Amino acid sequence: MTSTGIEQPQTARTARAPRPSRPPREGFSPLQWGLLFLFCIYSLLPLWWVLTTMTKSNGQLYSTFGLWFASPSNFAENVQLLFTRENGIFARWLLNSFLYAGVSAIGSMMFAAMGGYAFAKFQFRGRDALFTMILATIMVPSTALALPIFLLMQQIGLINTYWAVILPSLVNPFGLYLMRLFWEAGFPTDLMEAARIDGASEGKIFWQLGLPLVRGGLVTVALFSFVGAWNNFFLPLVVVNKDTLFPLTLGLSVWNQTSSSSGQDPIYTVIVLGALVSILPLIIAFLSLGRYWQGGLTSGATKG
Amino acid sequence: MRYRTTPWFFLTPFLLAFTAFFIAPVGYAIYLSLFIKKRVGFGPAQNVFGGLENYVRAFQDTAFLQSLGNILLFLAIQVPLMILVATAMALILDSVKKGFAQKFFRTAFYLPYTVPGVIAGLLWGYLYSKNLSPLNQITGLNTDFLSSSILLFSIGNIVTWTWTGYNMITLYAALQNIPGDIYEAARIDGASNWNVTRYVKLPLLRPALTLTGIFSVIGTMQIFSEPFVLRPLGYVPDNITPNTYLYLAVARDGNFGYGAALAIIMAVLTLILSSFFLRNVRGETA
Numbered sequence: 001m002t003s004t005g006i007e008q009p010q011t012a013r014t015a016r017a018p019r020p021s022r023p024p025r026e027g028f029s030p031l032q033w034g035l036l037f038l039f040c041i042y043s044l045l046p047l048w049w050v051l052t053t054m055t056k057s058n059g060q061l062y063s064t065f066g067l068w069f070a071s072p073s074n075f076a077e078n079v080q081l082l083f084t085r086e087n088g089i090f091a092r093w094l095l096n097s098f099l100y101a102g103v104s105a106i107g108s109m110m111f112a113a114m115g116g117y118a119f120a121k122f123q124f125r126g127r128d129a130l131f132t133m134i135l136a137t138i139m140v141p142s143t144a145l146a147l148p149i150f151l152l153m154q155q156i157g158l159i160n161t162y163w164a165v166i167l168p169s170l171v172n173p174f175g176l177y178l179m180r181l182f183w184e185a186g187f188p189t190d191l192m193e194a195a196r197i198d199g200a201s202e203g204k205i206f207w208q209l210g211l212p213l214v215r216g217g218l219v220t221v222a223l224f225s226f227v228g229a230w231n232n233f234f235l236p237l238v239v240v241n242k243d244t245l246f247p248l249t250l251g252l253s254v255w256n257q258t259s260s261s262s263g264q265d266p267i268y269t270v271i272v273l274g275a276l277v278s279i280l281p282l283i284i285a286f287l288s289l290g291r292y293w294q295g296g297l298t299s300g301a302t303k304g
Numbered sequence: 305m306r307y308r309t310t311p312w313f314f315l316t317p318f319l320l321a322f323t324a325f326f327i328a329p330v331g332y333a334i335y336l337s338l339f340i341k342k343r344v345g346f347g348p349a350q351n352v353f354g355g356l357e358n359y360v361r362a363f364q365d366t367a368f369l370q371s372l373g374n375i376l377l378f379l380a381i382q383v384p385l386m387i388l389v390a391t392a393m394a395l396i397l398d399s400v401k402k403g404f405a406q407k408f409f410r411t412a413f414y415l416p417y418t419v420p421g422v423i424a425g426l427l428w429g430y431l432y433s434k435n436l437s438p439l440n441q442i443t444g445l446n447t448d449f450l451s452s453s454i455l456l457f458s459i460g461n462i463v464t465w466t467w468t469g470y471n472m473i474t475l476y477a478a479l480q481n482i483p484g485d486i487y488e489a490a491r492i493d494g495a496s497n498w499n500v501t502r503y504v505k506l507p508l509l510r511p512a513l514t515l516t517g518i519f520s521v522i523g524t525m526q527i528f529s530e531p532f533v534l535r536p537l538g539y540v541p542d543n544i545t546p547n548t549y550l551y552l553a554v555a556r557d558g559n560f561g562y563g564a565a566l567a568i569i570m571a572v573l574t575l576i577l578s579s580f581f582l583r584n585v586r587g588e589t590a
Contacts, residue, residue, distance in 0.1 A: 035396060036397075039468075040412050040413070043469060044415065046427055049427070062436065065438075067442075114317055117314050118311035118312070122311035127311075137326050138522065141525060141547070141567060141571055143528070144330065145325070145330070147333065148328075151336070167321070167324070170325075176318060206314070227418075231420035231421060234528055249529075252426060256426055256533060259536075261536070268430060271426065275423045278420065279420075282419075282420075283418050287411070
C-alpha cells in the first residue's frame, strides 16, 4: 500500500526530469550481489540445517554430512517421537503457546487501542507526563519485573496457573505508543467532532467509527504482542514449574537439558524438529501479514 | 468540559494492567532490594532491613562486575557491527527498483527474526557442538565454539543472526519513506549515487538508526535466553551476562533482595545508556 504510493510519483517525475542520472537502478552491481549473497547464506544456513537434521536419527546426526538429508529418512519416526514422548506433552506445549500468545495478542491490542485513543484524541491533565512514564518502562529489564511478579503472584496464589503467564503479557507499552501514532494519523478529529454533533455516543465513536480506520494498527500491535508472547521465556521460566503449563520455548529448553544430562537417550534431532514446529506459526504469520509487520516498523522508526 | 472523564474511561484497562504488572513490581523490587539475608544465631536465614547494603555489595561483587564487562564488550562490538551490516543491506536493497530478487533477499534476511531467542540458542548450540558442527565437518577443523575464549563471540553471533534482519527491515522501511523528490533535487544538482547515500539517505536515516540503537541497547542489557540454553551443551559461566548471574543467584540462594538490587542497577544503567540515544531522537524531531 505505502510502497506503491511512493513508487509511482517517483517514476512519473523521473520521466519529466531533464537529466535522469541513474535513478533507482534496475539491478544490483556485482559487489552488491556478492554481499547480498553472503548475508543470505549466513541467514539461511542454520535454517537449512534444521531441515536436513529433522530427517535424521540421533545416531545419523553424528555419522552423516551435516548439511544434507539422511537416507533412509528418519523423519516419520521423529514426528512420531515428538508427539508421543512423555504422553504427547509436546502437543500440550504447542496449545499452551497458542493460548498464551493468542490471549496476549487480543488483550494487549484492545488495551493499547483504547489507551492510545485517549492519548491521541483527548487533552487531559498529566497526559504528557503519563505518556512519557509509560514509554520509559520499555527500558525496564524483564528480570526487574519477573522477580517481583513471581513474589507477588506467589502471595495471591497464582503461581503455576495460566494466569501467571497471561496477565503480565497484557501490557504492551510499545503497542500503546504505536496505537497513538495510528490514531493520530488515521482518525481525523473533524470526523470525531462531526459524529458528536450528530449525537453519537463516545463509545460508538470509538468502536464503530474509529476502530475500522486504524485496522492496520490493530493488526500490527496484535502481531507484535503475539510474537513477544510466543517468544517469551524468562517469565514462564520463573512463574510456572509444572510441565503441563509450559510454552514451547520452555518445554524444548527442558528437553535439551535432560537430553544433555548423562544416562538419558539424547533426542537432539527430535528437539530440532520441535524447534521447527515452534517457528512455523511465526513464519506463516510473517509471510501472510508481512505488510502489517513493516507498517508497524515504519511508523515506529520515522516518528521518533 | 464534557469530555473530561472520557479519556480516563479509555485509559482504565491499560492503566490497571500497567499498574499491576509494571509499577507495582518495580516498586516492590525497590523495596525488596533494601533487605538482606542474614543468619541470626542457629536459626534459618532471615530477611532483615539492610539499607543500601545490597547495592554496596553489588559493586564489590567481582562476578557481577565481570558480567557487566561482558555486556559492555557486547555494546562496543556486537551492536555497532550488527547495525553496520543492517544499514549496508538496507541501503543496497533500497538502491534498486523493487523486484523479485529484492523481495527474496528481504524475506530471507528477515526469517531469522521469526526464531525465538531460546530456539536460536538451541539451534546454534548444536551447530557449535564439536562433533556436530557442519563448519568443522567442512573445514576438517575441530573448533570448540563453546570454549571460554570465544564463548562470548559465539553468543554474539547468535544475537547478530537473530536481529540483523529485523533491524535491516526497520531501516529499509525508513529509507522507503523518504519522498522521491528529495532524490530528484539531489540528482538534478548532479550528486553521484555515493553522495546521495552519504548526504541524503544517511542523515534522513538518523532517527531510525537511533531507534534501532536504543532497542539494541535495551535488548543487549537483557541477554538471557541464548547463554541460558547453551549451559547444558558446554561450560557457560554463571556470570556470562548480568541476567544469567542474577537469575542463577536467586534460584540458588533464594536471595531475592540481592537479585532485586541487581535488577534495579541494570534498569538504571539501561536508562542512562538509552537516554544518551533518546536525546538524539528528540533533537531530530523537535
